[in-house]
Amino acid sequence: MxxxxxxVVLGLILVSLPGAWPWSKEGHIVTCRIAQDLLEPEAAxxxxxxxxxxxxGDLSALCTWPDQIRHWYKYRWSSPxxxxxxxxxxxxxxxxxxxxxxxxAEDMCVAGAVHNYTTQLMHYRDGTSDxxxxxxxxxxxxxxxxxxxxxxxxxxxxxDEGGNTINLRWFRHKSNLHHVWDREIILxxxxxxxxxxxxxxxxxxxxxxxxxxxxxDTSSWGECDDLFSCPKKWASESISLACKWGxxxxxxxxxxxxxxxxxxxxxxxxxxxxxxVRLAMVLNRVFSDHKQHxxxxx
Numbered sequence: 001m002x003x004x005x006x007x008v009v010l011g012l013i014l015v016s017l018p019g020a021w022p023w024s025k026e027g028h029i030v031t032c033r034i035a036q037d038l039l040e041p042e043a044a045x046x047x048x049x050x051x052x053x054x055x056x057g058d059l060s061a062l063c064t065w066p067d068q069i070r071h072w073y074k075y076r077w078s079s080p081x082x083x084x085x086x087x088x089x090x091x092x093x094x095x096x097x098x099x100x101x102x103x104x105a106e107d108m109c110v111a112g113a114v115h116n117y118t119t120q121l122m123h124y125r126d127g128t129s130d131x132x133x134x135x136x137x138x139x140x141x142x143x144x145x146x147x148x149x150x151x152x153x154x155x156x157x158x159x160d161e162g163g164n165t166i167n168l169r170w171f172r173h174k175s176n177l178h179h180v181w182d183r184e185i186i187l188x189x190x191x192x193x194x195x196x197x198x199x200x201x202x203x204x205x206x207x208x209x210x211x212x213x214x215x216x217d218t219s220s221w222g223e224c225d226d227l228f229s230c231p232k233k234w235a236s237e238s239i240s241l242a243c244k245w246g247x248x249x250x251x252x253x254x255x256x257x258x259x260x261x262x263x264x265x266x267x268x269x270x271x272x273x274x275x276x277v278r279l280a281m282v283l284n285r286v287f288s289d290h291k292q293h294x295x296x297x298x
Contacts, residue, residue: 024183025064026190027272030202031147032063034276035283037206043280043287046124050139059143066144078141080105081113082148084235085158091243093155093235110149114231117142121286143279149231150275152246152267153181155238163246169255177250180260185268188261205273214270221274222281234278241267 036059039047048057055061069075070082080101086093093111101108107116120138148154156162156178163177170184194200209218224230245267250256 024186026186026198026201027151027182027268028063028067028144028147029060029198030205031150031272031275031279032060032143033202034206034273035143035146035279036060038277038280038284040284040288043284046287047139047283050124050136052136059139062140063143063147065140080108081110081141081145082154083162084109084111084155084239085162086155086239088157088159089243091239093232093239095232110145110154111231111235113145114142114149114234115228117145118227118282118286121283124287142282146279146282147272147275149234150238150271150278151181152238152241152271153178155235156242156246162242166250166252168250168253171255171257177246180256181246181264181268185261185265186272189265189269205269205276208269209273209277214273218277221277224278224281224285227282227285230278234274238271241271 036044036047047059051057051059051062066078066082070079084093084098086098095111099109099112100106106112117138120133121135121142123133124135153162160166161178163181164179166177168175168177168180170180171188175184190196190198190201194204208214209221245264250260
């Protein structure tokens with residue numbers, strides 16, 4: 001089952017245009033590259049089969065697609081799926097309390113989206129006998145939302161829209177707290193430490209979780225008793241990090257620079273890596289001979 005050709009081609013064109021991406025374009029690309037490198041043969045072949053032929057099997061080429069189409073009339077319903085608004089200063093995530101859109105529709109948040117598209121992809125083995133879902137879209141949505149759920153400010157406070165209304169300066173230019181975590185920290189790290197080389201950035205992250213500073217913890221990243229409870233855990237991690245490292249010590253209108261960047265950059269890098277490792281875990285389990293039942297959200 002393939003997504004419409006013109007839809008994805010236009011998505012690829014839009015990805016090349018300047019603008020703001022939640023969990024930056026670069027962050028999503030690296031998350032998907034890490035995941036694809038960790039796929040088992042069966043899952044890797046299934047992902048290749050689901051992707052449009054013109055991306056030559058490269059999942060990362062379309063990992064920013066959901067950010068582009070969220071503004072199209074046809075996909076406007078998907079906008080609330082990129083984030084979770086939690087009660088101010090609660091520093092916790094409760095699915096029944098927090099996973100809804102602004103109008104109160106249940107399950108309309110990034111944790112609900114990860115569950116939903118994981119469930120849809122489990123129908124892959126039903127083949128052409130089951131046409132309820134566009135599984136190419138399901139793959140792209142899941143891959144993107146696995147990045148978003150690991151961006152701490154995507155699980156932020158309701159009143160400031162995850163830091164979007166906290167205006168400040170990032171070094172010498174205007175920004176806001178959400179954008180700092182989405183993009184500014186990544187771009188500054190790329191410029192200062194990697195010569196703007198995304199491949200070098202990705203390699204550093206992979207070295208960190210294979211043989212480096214995170215290697216002792218990497219096996220625990222993929223621990224998941226069932227594929228629905230885990231998105232709730234990942235969202236809880238994000239709001240905890242948002243409180244401890246995102247919001248803490250930030251005053252609207254101030255300038256964030258070296259101290260904030262140096263202390264927060266390792267967290268951003270680790271969350272990108274965790275998103276990639278966990279996306280691979282989900283896809284490997286979904287596209288293997290699974291017998292797991294995913295319960296409805298509670």
